[in-house]
Amino acid sequence: MILEAAREDARGRLEQFLAGRGLSGLLAGGERRSFEDQRAMMLGVIADELARSYARVDAALGLAVIGDPAGIPILRRVFDERMFAITNSGNERGAAALALALLDDLASIERVRGVARINLSASFVDLALAILERRA
Numbered sequence: 001m002i003l004e005a006a007r008e009d010a011r012g013r014l015e016q017f018l019a020g021r022g023l024s025g026l027l028a029g030g031e032r033r034s035f036e037d038q039r040a041m042m043l044g045v046i047a048d049e050l051a052r053s054y055a056r057v058d059a060a061l062g063l064a065v066i067g068d069p070a071g072i073p074i075l076r077r078v079f080d081e082r083m084f085a086i087t088n089s090g091n092e093r094g095a096a097a098l099a100l101a102l103l104d105d106l107a108s109i110e111r112v113r114g115v116a117r118i119n120l121s122a123s124f125v126d127l128a129l130a131i132l133e134r135r136a
Contacts, residue, residue, distance in 0.1 A: 003134050010098045010127055014065050017095050017120075023058055039068060046074050053077075053085035057092060064099035072108075075099050079111040094121025097128035104135050 045051050045059035057078060060071025077084045078096040085092050097112040109132045115125045 003131065006127060006131050006134075007102060010102050010131060011065055013124065013127070014061055014095060014098050014102070017091070018058060018061055018065070021058060023062065035066070039063070039066065042068075043070055046071050054092075057085040057096065061095055061099050064102045067102070069103045069105075072100065072103060072105055075105075076108060076111065079108070079114070089119045089121075090116060091120040091124075094119075094124030094128075097121070098124045101128035101131040104132075106132060106136055109133070109136060 042059040042062050046056050046063070048056070056074050060074040063069075063071040064075070075096045078086065078092055093115045097115055100108045100112060109129075112125060112128050112132060115121060117125055
């Protein structure tokens with residue numbers, strides 16, 4: 001019960017993070033996209049090596065919100081590559097940590113433990129670790 005509440009909290013925080021970056025759910029151009037269309041679009045973005053790293057991470061975060069693990073390799077790059085899709089705030093690492101926790105990626109628990117807890121990422125990382133450590 002507690003774990004499910006934490007997962008819902010994580011999902012909601014990721015949705016807010018994405019909305020703050022101008023990505024508001026299933027709305028595109030004023031028209032509601034089908035779940036399949038949105039998923040296909042996000043899969044296309046993460047597969048596009050020429051896409052901006054931030055766009056690829058945002059797509060991977062969106063996939064995590066809907067429970068699709070296809071973005072895990074992109075999310076891991078946020079931790080493994082020093083400057084991949086990172087702003088001065090470091091919030092992207094916190095968001096990636098939450099996404100990996102939603103996807104039960106226990107292989108990334110050490111990556112998440114290593115995140116500096118500053119700004120928004122502090123609460124994101126704490127919640128991600130609460131979820132992952134209960135699964136471990």
